[in-house]
C-alpha cells in the first residue's frame with residue numbers, strides 16, 4: 202500500500218470541524234455553525250449579521266480613499282497590492298472563492314488574478330495559476346522574507362457573517378503561513394493561509410461578546426499539521442483536508458487526488474490546519490505602519506513641503522479613522538464627501554489646513570536667472586514645426602502651429618523682461634499663492650475607477666463652465682485682483698491670435714484656474730463642449746510644463762474605441778478623413794466613391810471595416826509638442842480643433858498654475874448666472890503686450 206494512501210486514512214479525523222479556537226483544552230470542540238452563504242440574504246433581512254467587538258483602526262467607504270491613505274494597499278483594482286516581488290496588502294471581499302475560511306485569527310482565501318466573471322457574476326479561473334505567476338511569487342516573497350501583510354475586509358464578504366461597520370475595514374497585520382495549490386474547476390489556483398501577527402489582543406472583528414483570546418501560556422505553539430511526501434513527485438504537502446491527504450504540487454500527475462480519484466466537492470480543513478499557531482517572532486515585521494501618521498512628518502514651515510508629492514496623499518482621520526483624500530488646496534477635511542455624515546452618524550469636525558508658505562520661483566524654475574533673455578530656438582523635428590515670428594508681438598516670440606482645415610495654436614513665448622515687470626507673471630505667481638482662490642480637486646465624471654479625483658486643483662470664476670469635471674463657479678466680483686490681471690493678459694492674447702486668423706473676437710467671460718502640485722497633471726481631453734466659443738487661451742505660471750496635442754482616437758482610426766481594444770468600435774458616420782489619419786488615402790477614396798454613388802453605404806462600411814481587419818486600433822501619435830514656460834500664453838483657436846484633437850499637459854516640477862479663459866455661450870447658461878460673467882477691467886488690469 203502506498204504510504205500516501207495510508208497517510209490519508211490515518212489522518213482522517215472522526216468528525217469534520219469547520220472552525221476552531223486555539224487553546225489546547227478546547228481546540229477539538231465543535232464550533233458554532235455560521236450562517237451559510239446562501240442564507241446570507243435571509244440573515245441580512247432578518248438582521249442576523251452578528252455585531253463585532255471593536256472598530257477598525259482605519260476605514261473608508263471608497264476604494265480610492267483607502268488606496269490614497271494606506272501605503273501598503275495602493276491598488277485600486279484586484280485583491281492584492283504587490284510590488285517588486287512582495288505582497289504588502291490584501292483585500293478580503295466578495296469572490297474569495299470556495300473553501301474560504303475566516304475566524305478571529307486565521308484567514309484562508311484564494312489569491313486573486315487569472316480570473317474572469319461567469320454569467321452569474323462569479324469569478325472563475327481563466328487559466329492556470331502557476332508558481333511563476335507574479336502574484337503567487339509576491340505572496341511567497343512575503344512569506345519567505347517574513348514580511349507581514351496588511352489585511353482589509355470589505356462589507357461584501359459573505360463568509361465572516363458579521364456586521365462590518367464600513368465598506369472597507371483595515372483588519373491587522375498577518376503573517377503568511379502557507380501557500381498551496383488547489384484544483385478550482387478545470388484549472389489550478391493558489392490559496393493562502395494568513396495568521397494574525399499579534400495574538401495577545403482580541404481582534405476588532407471578533408464577536409461582540411466573545412471570550413478574550415487564549416493567553417500565550419494556554420496556547421499550543423507546538424502542534425503542526427502533518428505533512429507527507431508524494432510518492433510520484435517526492436514533494437511534501439500538508440494534510441489540509443479532513444477528507445484525506447492530497448499531493449498539492451500542480452505539476453505532479455497525482456495532484457489533487459485522494460486514492461487516485463478526484464476529492465469530493467465539499468472539502469473541510471482539518472482542525473490542526475486551522476488551529477496551529479506560530480510563536481511570536483519579532484523578525485516578522487511589516488514594511489509600513491498599519492495606520493500611517495503622515496501629518497506628523499510634514500514640516501509646515503518648509504515652503505516646499507506643502508506642495509510636494511507626499512503632501513497630496515490621503516491621511517487617516519485622527520478623530521474618526523476615516524481615510525480622507527487631499528481635496529483642498531490647503532489640506533484635508535474629514536467631512537469632504539456626503540458619505541461621512543451618514544457613516545459617522547454625525548459630521549466629523551476634523552480638518553487640517555497647512556500654512557502654505559509661498560513657494561518661490563527660484564524653487565520651481567531651473568534656469569540660471571529664472572528665465573532666458575531669448576528663448577531657445579531648438580525644435581524637435583519629430584513634431585510639427587511652427588511658423589516663427591519674432592517681431593509682430595515683440596517682446597514675445599510668436600509661434601504658430603496651423604492644422605489645415607482644423608484650426609491653429611498660437612504660442613506666445615515669454616522672457617525675463619516680460620515676466621519680471623510689475624504685476625507680471627513673477628508677481629502673479631507669488632500673489633496667487635497668497636490669495637485663497639478656493640482651489641479643489643473634483644471627481645472625474647468618467648473614469649475607469651469610480652470616484653477618481655482629478656490630479657490637479659481647479660476653481661472657476663465667471664460664467665459657469667463644466668469641463669472634465671463639474672467645478673464650483675464663482676462670479677468675477679469675487680475674483681482676486683490678480684485673476685482679473687490674468688484675464689487682461691488672456692484677452693490680449695486671444696484677441697491677437699483670433700484677429701491674425703481673420704476671425705471675430707469674442708472677449709472671454711470665464712476663467713478656469715488649475716493648480717498643480719508636484720507630479721500632478723491633466724490627461725488627454727478636449728475643451729470642445731458645445732457651450733464654448735472657438736478660442737481658448739491659457740497663461741502658464743510657475744513650473745515648466747509639456748503640452749501634447751494629438752488627433753482623437755476615433756478620427757485617427759475611423760471608428761470609436763471598444764473597451765477590449767481587440768475589435769473595432771462603431772464606424773464614424775461622417776468621416777472627415779483628417780490629414781495623417783490611418784489609411785488616409787484609402788478612406789478618402791472610399792468616401793469619394795460613396796459620394797459619387799459608386800458604392801452603397803453598406804459597401805462603404807464593409808470596405809472600411811476590411812481596412813482595419815486584424816489590426817488593433819491605436820492612439821494617434823503626438824503631432825504638436827510645446828514647452829510651456831513661466832509667463833507663456835497659448836491660444837487654441839477653431840471649434841474643429843477641439844472636436845478632432847485633444848491635448849494633455851504635464852508640469853515638470855512642483856507648483857504650476859494654468860489660467861484658462863474661454864467664452865461661454867450665454868444660451869447655455871441659466872440667465873440668473875449671467876452676472877457671474879460680468880466684469881470690467883481697471884486701466885492697470887488691461888494688458889498692453891509688454
Ligand SMILES: O=C(O)CCC(=O)C(=O)O
Pocket residue numbers: 668713715723728739741829848850858859861
Ligand atoms: O495646464 C494647462 O496648461 C492646460 C489646462 C487645460 O487644458 C484646461 O484647463 O482645460
Ligand SMILES: [Fe+2]
Pocket residue numbers: 726727728848
Ligand atoms: Fe484643456
